[in-house]
Amino acid sequence: MSYYLNQINLLNNEIRTIRKGMDIAGEHRQELLDVRSKLVTEKSTLVSDKSHIDNPELGNDAARGTIASDFERAERDKLKLEHVKLPEQVQEMIDAIDSERDRLHEKMESGRLQIQYRNDRINHLRKLDKLARENKG
Numbered sequence: 001m002s003y004y005l006n007q008i009n010l011l012n013n014e015i016r017t018i019r020k021g022m023d024i025a026g027e028h029r030q031e032l033l034d035v036r037s038k039l040v041t042e043k044s045t046l047v048s049d050k051s052h053i054d055n056p057e058l059g060n061d062a063a064r065g066t067i068a069s070d071f072e073r074a075e076r077d078k079l080k081l082e083h084v085k086l087p088e089q090v091q092e093m094i095d096a097i098d099s100e101r102d103r104l105h106e107k108m109e110s111g112r113l114q115i116q117y118r119n120d121r122i123n124h125l126r127k128l129d130k131l132a133r134e135n136k137g
Contacts, residue, residue, distance in 0.1 A: 004129035011118045011125075018118075022111040025104045032104075036097045043090045046083070 001009075 002129055002132065004125045004132065008122050008125050008129075011122050015115050015118050018111045018114055022108050025108050025111075029101050029104045029108075032097050032101050036094055036101075039090055039094050039097070043087055043094070046086050046090070
């Protein structure tokens, strides 16, 4: 096997390795997108949950017409304070997911450029191999 063909084989192996990494990154991006979608849905659910904290009798026939005791009111106030933090925490998770998806996208783009460079190099080596064979013959 000529030197050029050996180099081409090495570059093809590198391309396969890069593609495998890009495939894995793509799968992770998709998984993150699925999780992000669920978080966005849950974040919107938190708004309706807040109305149940303020008006617990909604959707609960057994509680309808009852008056909350001071203890229940204090518990509800604590719950409301904690509930206010939840959308912010969910948004922080969404932002972290977006950041990681962007990082994976950049890695994939880098992989595409690396593959393009290697393919260009392979084409050049093929031309050199052809010239070398023509000069021998």
